[in-house]
Amino acid sequence: MSDNQFLIRSPLVSPAHQILGYELSWYSSVEGGALSGDEELLALTSFASSQLIKSDGTWLLGSLILFFEVTPAVLASEQIEVLPPANTVFRMTLADLSDGDTLERARALRQLGYGISLCNADDLPTDSPLLSVISHAEGAFGKSASNVALFKQAGVQTLVRQVDDWDTFDACLADGLPVFIGNLYNKPRVLTTPKGLSPAQVIIVQLMDMVRKNADVRQLEEVLKRDAALSYKLFRYINSASFGLGVEIQSLRHAVTMLGYSPLYRWLSLLLAALSDNSQAALLMQTAIVRGRIAELAGHGILPKHEAENLFVVGMFSLLDRLLGMPMNDVLGHIHLSDAVSQALLTRDGMYGPFLTLAESCEKDNGPLAATADSLFIRARQINEAHLEALAWSQKIKP
Template structure:
């Protein structure tokens, strides 16, 4: 984490509102906190002074300093605000974003909401490395992520041991003794790692870092963090959960129509989806009741489940959470149909398991706490919470396939139900492609 102490930002031009602390009225700020989401970003420059990336920082308001009581929660907010609240194009432009991440979040699904080509995982200095973490970092790097080690200030046995599992090393110029810098930088470069000089506050620091061969630079000498803000999205997710509860107990058309009418924005989204050729109706639907009757509750359920993950300010096709939920659930449905071709109920349950395996990320809770309120079938709940049963095995396979890991070894494992060995690497590759194609075709048409 590159921040040293609370300092004010200099305002700059971005696509969304940007604040300098001198312009903030405390009373107005308090009123606006509930209306806006905030995010800090600090430039990371290359040797020629050109912008290379940003470090993304938690901000609770327009004031330009962090008030962090929980590292995991702060990172989750940064990711959510970058992807859903403000938007990746407005925050990062064509550049990458460095995100501070602790041990708990490294093992959390929120990591996979970040496109690996756009985000760098910056491992906090408080994280302890062990065999389990090394395996996880290997998986994440195989999936395309770059890993940065944060706040390095000394050459230690621990640093040497973890260098093989990182791509970038950020050396803290405030904490590192000047006499130790040359050897530290030389050894890290000798391991083929990108070197970032962070907390560079003077021209002398910058010139020394350049002389020592550092690749990138960050600090108050170049620019202090800037606060970005955008209007807070008012999500219809509670309404969608109520709708899904009605659908799960086979509520009648009158009840469904009444619930939908309470949420005009959801009706607009649903009618747009219904009128798309994804439903194959061949005609436009003009009324809510006609839409319900024409499409059937099964299709409405599926689209409502996907809407649960969609952010109103992002196109569906570009929303990583929708993409992850949609492709995972479709993959599980296709795999279930491959295993049991005549069992539509199993395929439907597999789709729902995939969808609801991520709902805790949306609601900022735990899987058990969220699922207990939804009244899902026990086999779906247990599949998500404990990865048990055939659906739990399918979920583990889908997660591995989505991360580029060896899903076939899970399908062929000794502890899986009979028949899963039919999911060979060739079959899984085909299912992955089919799920991605389904998502691309259906979502793009629905968003048109």
């Protein structure tokens, strides 16, 4: 992995709006796109396995599946077999699979449990022998519709790419087709009625304001008592992450004693977003959590500890306008945030703005990744490690 290779991801979203997995690829500051050379592609699979598999063999992404573009040379390498079969799919072209040796290798990997996804599968002949080899078929929605039934009959999962608008996205999910969404969720979506803040979210906003002002914990407890379910959810999130405390947090007073006010603020921000009834809440939440964690990790060693912790809140709130169905200016009218946090959310400027831009740029085709990293004097490997650590961390606190 060279100093100009940055990891980017694209989520695969299920018809139930859940993230099934990610396609991982390289973004290069030199060529401005994903690299396709054998060494680079093999380096990507090796890097992912080194970061996402613990020494005892535990896969840190739970049930999530990773998709990797591969060439015949990469597929032939035994190094890729370090990745867990049930969580790995290799993407290949029809031309690559036309080679006899490559096809046999694909068959062998399928027997081991790995997935093989055929790119641009729209025009695959109905009598193609590849139907007995591939596990997934990728194509454009509508163009491959005639083959969906064929793929389903053969036990092949159709995956949709090239989704550029919300209407097409909705149509795909309505037809039961998972979608590589890219960064479509950053495009505005008109809701029939603005969501606004629910009564539970109003309580959380009040708590956040009190925490920001260092209110007495007894006052916080009185507010939280208004909704017992909120207490349960808050402590579930706090206990789901690894703090190394060795004890379970069971009360607000206990949380403040063990963690302090600043970490408590972060968990309230997460709970605020998690209570959205937006149909895309799971997707938006996971994206926001990953953004927040990447930004926070990137800020370590650059900003003071309490400032780096604020970066998590910035990342969490970066999609709050989408979650609540209201403009960010209106969101900030309800939630009293510091000027630096508000500036980052509105303009991506100030102390925190570049870190949020960096985290957003780790999403496919979503920003100046290399230029932002250079401006912060952060090396590509550090960002890539933070990226995968954030993906793993987000699985601990799935909404």
